[in-house]
Amino acid sequence: MIVELTALHWIYVTFIVLIIGFMIMRRDTTIICIAGIFLIALVATGSLSHSVSSIFNSFSYAITELLSTILVISIIVAMSHTLTATGINDVMISPFRKLIRNPTLAYWTIGILMMVISWFFWPSPAVALLGAVLLPVAIRAGLPALGVAMAMNLFGHGIALSGDFVIQAAPKLTADAAGLPIQDVINASIPLVFIMGLVTTVTAFYFLKRDMKRGVLQVNSSVLSDSSDESPQQNNLLSLGQKRFFAILVPLLFAADVAAMTILDLTGGDATALIGGTSILILLLITLTSHKNKGLEQTTQYLIEGFQFGFKVFGPVIPIAAFFYLGDSGFTKIIGEYLPKASHGIVNDLGVALASIVPLSKAVGAVTLTTVGAITGLDGSGFSGISLAGSIAALFATAIGKGAATLTALGQISAIWVGGGVLVPWALIPAAAICKVDPFELARRNLVPVIIGLVVTTIVAMFLI
Template sequence: MGVDLTALHWIYVIFIFLIIGFMVMRRDTTLVSIMGIFLIAITATGSLSASISSIFTSFIFAITELLPTILVISIIVAMSKVLTDTGINDVMISPFSKLIRTPALAYWTIGILMMVISWFFWPSPAVALMGAVLLPVAIRVGLPALGVAMAMNLFGHGIALSGDFIIQGAPKLTSDAAGLPVSEVISASIPLVFIMGLVTTLTAFYFLKRDLKSGKLTNETGLTTTPTAEPSPQQLMLLSSNQKRLFSIFIPLVFALDVVVMSSLNLQGGDATALIGGTSIFILLLITMVSHRNKGLELATSYLIDGFQFGFKVFGAVIPIAAFFYLGDAGFTKIVGELLPKNSHGIVNDLGVALASVVPLTKEVSAVTLTIVGAITGLDGSGFSGISLVGSVAQIFSTAIGAGAATLTALGQIAAIWVGGGTLVPWALIPAAAICGVDPFELARRNLTPVTIGLVVTTIVAMFLI
């Protein structure tokens, strides 16, 4: 069914546990990640010089993979700074301030809006849209930036992406691998997505309320840097009141037009994010030139530099750990070379297949195994790269127990995407963390308990549906 596990696989597993342990203990993972890359490379190549080179190559690969996300976040942050400096931001968010008056309303409103937008365009562009407009409102009513990031994360990268009912990218991959119609997998996933989403978001909300009340969670918790500083009175005087009102109407209209264009041209994922990023650059340049006039040319560059500094400061800590986990999938051959064991489909996929091949086949064990296999394949931070394997394993298990193909497929898909699509793996949840200016590792720690409880409950429910 798969490939025999080698020293490469065991080194990878050991360092996964080491990295998770260091994260739980709130220690930095950079040294551990680099040691993991080096040991895997020297085990595969036997060459000291090639192994040392692989560390640098892995960083290049990680940056290349993450670059679109770094760029869009940097640009959004630069635009947000212009909006704050000119006072447009205050005028823009005033209508929302009247609707969102409590931390609870902020959490659920942001979460539900994020989920709806993510269903149609996937979470990355939704994070950019939501963060620019609603983050300041939520903070003003008492929901910390970490809470905003959790809401966007759990509802967008969790509920919306794991079900993927509209775009159907995830269920298409898993259903093809399982040999099932995509409609069957979607139907089977609806109750599981609903249970997972409800349990996770309610649990996260309970912990947020508890920690806010006890003072354990404050507006400063998890903050790495504030994307937009408070403007000086001189900066606020750059535009007249009428100009601010005009821009406060113009900017949401332009983003609404983006949504219409994304819908009409069927732009999704990276294409939709690129449209949001380009629009943000256009808004940044327009407002800078109108507000600063003669100094606009130089200050436009200055704002972009501020945005890029913020983006790379946030991503700097994540690149080494991302570089390590990319070795588990397609990154291995590009970083180390074509040195995987024969018949291997990548270290992560091999581990998933090996686990599936040694467990006894009952309904209960099948459900637990699919959840674990899904979670393992999500460790590379994609969420999508391993879900074809999940479909294949579900097909084998369902054939053996005589039932539950669609349910098992949907369960594995949900586990893979909740873990790797952006709620637990730090570099996958960076869009929400960076827009909110919080530490991605702290966000991952806050998400860990609610998501784990959600996966346990969802797995138990799946046992009864098989």
């Protein structure tokens, strides 16, 4: 099939290169994305007013596409605030303190708990829910604070966030950019997520134990001076019996959600809606019970805090997503019917053209997606560039002839492991702050295990394409 590349295609490619370049330089890409949207619209329509309107329309389209994701994350964060403020999170986690008897058990118990909690609450709230309660216990068991921070990073911001199987924010972004069903990307990511997670966490644990044995890493008990086993926050809001009741009820409700997803085959937006609705009910129930007469006002306050967090996280994502939606079906909805009649979308056209010029192999495609994902993660968001990874995955898959879902999942995993809170120092601040360690030292500790994990995962992906 012969594809005629137009000025629109070349402008799109030029701005992809510019976006990658600015990310490498650790500069913000919002203005670049807006300029790209404007120029593509101007060349397509020849109308200045239409081009200016297309900027707003692209933002509106991106927000519409991402709204359910932004909502569910905001609601979950709001709910996590109620759990922390009432001390329910302390009671939920307290049974696991008995498991933490030595450094090895501390690392794996905290890591696995962080992973499970992050699947339902997202890593940032999970750090607050888990870290303050289990950090003193882990230190008394002999695990340095840096080891606690590593466990929370690798299992939460790494394994849980890169797969994002429950909330499905990450696969939603990459699947949309690649023009794939969200479930295809999730299914393709499952083996890659767990291979990456297993290799990285085991490697990190090996280096951690080695340096503890050599005396390079030592337990700093001064961290305990500002920490206690009990959360100081408003524990008088609920009685111990009420806390125990909610500590059992909350996991049971989310377990019921997972069972419903499996039995009713709920995926994508339906699964997100179920999690979000359950979170709202939990928020209302706990807030009204704990704050009593002030429950109505406090519910609104928790929701405001949640929405502030949600839009702060996704604020940088919206302009980038708006640009990359132009590469597929979003072009027609944002700008109009201005592509050539034979076009199947800018990204698909570029993929076909690339295949006719340079036959791409599985290996080249896999290495490229890992590299692109890592580059897009350098801004410290992890999410802002995964639309780019999905877009390039679609382009390469068209050129190779298969493997779109695997390449998309690989780019997603690479971007989030680098930028989602594992390698970029300014993305590590929440975990580093709660564990009272240097974020740059934490990033240095995570570096080698993550690189080894990415290499192994990329090689495995070559065989899965």
